[in-house]
Amino acid sequence: MIVGKQKSISEIKSIIAPFKKVLILGCGTCVKTCFAGGEDEVSVLASALRLACKMDGKDIEIEEFTVERQCENEFIQEGAPAIARNEGVLSLACGAGVQAVARRFARTPVLPGVNTTFIGVLETQGVFTEECAGCGDCKLAVFGGICPVTRCAKKLLNGPCGGSQNGKCEVNPETDCAWQLIIDRLRILGQMDNLRIYVAPKNWQTSLSGGPRKMVREDHMI
Amino acid sequence: MTENFKPKITLFHCINAFGDADELFTNGSKTCEIKTVKMACSSMVKDVFLLRAFEAGADAVVVMVCPEGQCRYVEGNIRAKKRVAWVRNLLDEIGLDGRRLSLTHMSAGDQAAATRTINDVVKKLAELGPNPAV
Numbered sequence: 001m002i003v004g005k006q007k008s009i010s011e012i013k014s015i016i017a018p019f020k021k022v023l024i025l026g027c028g029t030c031v032k033t034c035f036a037g038g039e040d041e042v043s044v045l046a047s048a049l050r051l052a053c054k055m056d057g058k059d060i061e062i063e064e065f066t067v068e069r070q071c072e073n074e075f076i077q078e079g080a081p082a083i084a085r086n087e088g089v090l091s092l093a094c095g096a097g098v099q100a101v102a103r104r105f106a107r108t109p110v111l112p113g114v115n116t117t118f119i120g121v122l123e124t125q126g127v128f129t130e131e132c133a134g135c136g137d138c139k140l141a142v143f144g145g146i147c148p149v150t151r152c153a154k155k156l157l158n159g160p161c162g163g164s165q166n167g168k169c170e171v172n173p174e175t176d177c178a179w180q181l182i183i184d185r186l187r188i189l190g191q192m193d194n195l196r197i198y199v200a201p202k203n204w205q206t207s208l209s210g211g212p213r214k215m216v217r218e219d220h221m222i
Numbered sequence: 223m224t225e226n227f228k229p230k231i232t233l234f235h236c237i238n239a240f241g242d243a244d245e246l247f248t249n250g251s252k253t254c255e256i257k258t259v260k261m262a263c264s265s266m267v268k269d270v271f272l273l274r275a276f277e278a279g280a281d282a283v284v285v286m287v288c289p290e291g292q293c294r295y296v297e298g299n300i301r302a303k304k305r306v307a308w309v310r311n312l313l314d315e316i317g318l319d320g321r322r323l324s325l326t327h328m329s330a331g332d333q334a335a336a337t338r339t340i341n342d343v344v345k346k347l348a349e350l351g352p353n354p355a356v
Contacts, residue, residue, distance in 0.1 A: 050277060
C-alpha cells in the first residue's frame with residue numbers, strides 16, 4: 001500500500017487559508033489503512049480545523065466526504081456534488097489521488113493534506129515499513145523475496161557491505177541489514193546458490209529517474 | 223479568569239469503572255456543569271468524540287477508565303490512554319491546550335475519587351479559563 005502521513009495542523013491551516021468553504025475529501029484505500037486519510041481521519045481533522053479556525057476568529061465551513069478511491073474517476077465521481085458546493089478541496093489521499101481529483105475538477109483548487117511517504121507494509125499494528133521503491137525492474141526472485149534496492153541503505157545487489165553488525169545496518173542500527181535477511185531467507189529456502197548469480201548494475205531507466213512512467217493495457221481499453 | 227465562570231465538563235466513562243456517573247453528578251457540584259457519556263469500555267472513546275465534545279462547548283473533557291490491568295476487555299483502558307495522549311497533542315497543536323483533556327484510572331464506584339478528579343479539573347480550569355474555541 002501507499003503510506004502517507006497527515007500534514008501538521010498549522011501547514012493545513014495555511015493551505016486552506018484563502019477559502020471559506022472547504023471540503024475535506026478522504027480516500028478509503030491506502031491512506032485509510034495507514035491512518036492518514038480515511039473517513040475517521042477526515043472527521044478528526046475537520047473537527048480540529050473547526051476548533052483551530054474558531055480560535056483564530058476565522059469564519060469557515062468545513063464539509064466532510066470520503067470516497068472509496070481517489071485515484072479512479074469512477075469513485076471520484078461520487079464526490080462531485082460535495083466538491084461543487086465548496087470553494088476548495090483538501091484531499092487526504094496520496095499524491096496520485098490529489099492529482100486525479102484535480103484533473104477531474106479543473107476549476108476547483110485541490111490541495112494536499114497528506115505527505116505521501118512510501119510504498120510499504122503494515123509490519124505490526126501501527127508500524128509501517130518501506131518495502132518497495134517501485135523501480136520497475138523487480139529482482140525479488142533472486143533475493144528470496146527481500147528487496148535490497150529498498151531495504152539496503154547502499155542498494156547493494158551482490159552481497160552485503162562490511163558494515164553489517166549483529167544483523168543490523170551500520171547506517172541505522174535500528175534497521176535490519178537487508179543482506180542478513182536475504183541470506184537467512186535463502187538458507188531457509190535452500191536457495192543459497194542464488195548468491196552466485198551476478199546481478200548487473202541496475203538500469204534506472206525503468207524507475208522514476210527515467211521520467212514519469214505510463215503503463216498501457218490495450219486489451220482493457222475501449 | 224472570567225467572573226462567574228461555571229465550567230462545562232464532559233465526562234466519558236467506562237461503565238465498569240463507574241456504573242452510573244449521572245446520579246453522582248446530577249446532584250453534583252455547584253461549581254461546574256457535567257455531561258456524562260457512558261461507554262461499554264473506555265476503548266470506545268474515539269479521538270473525534272473527544273474533539274466534538276470541545277466543539278460542543280466543553281471547557282474540559284475527562285475520561286474515566288479502569289485501573290491498568292483490570293480492564294474487562296484486557297487492553298481497552300490502554301487504548302483509551304494512548305488515544306487521549308494523541309488528542310492532547312492535537313489540542314496543543316490547535317492551541318486549545320492539551321491540559322483541558324485528562325484521563326483518570328478509577329476503581330469501580332469510587333465516588334470519593336471521582337469527586338476529587340472533578341474538583342481537580344475545576345481548579346485547573348480556574349487557571350485555563352473557558353474554552354476559547356466556543
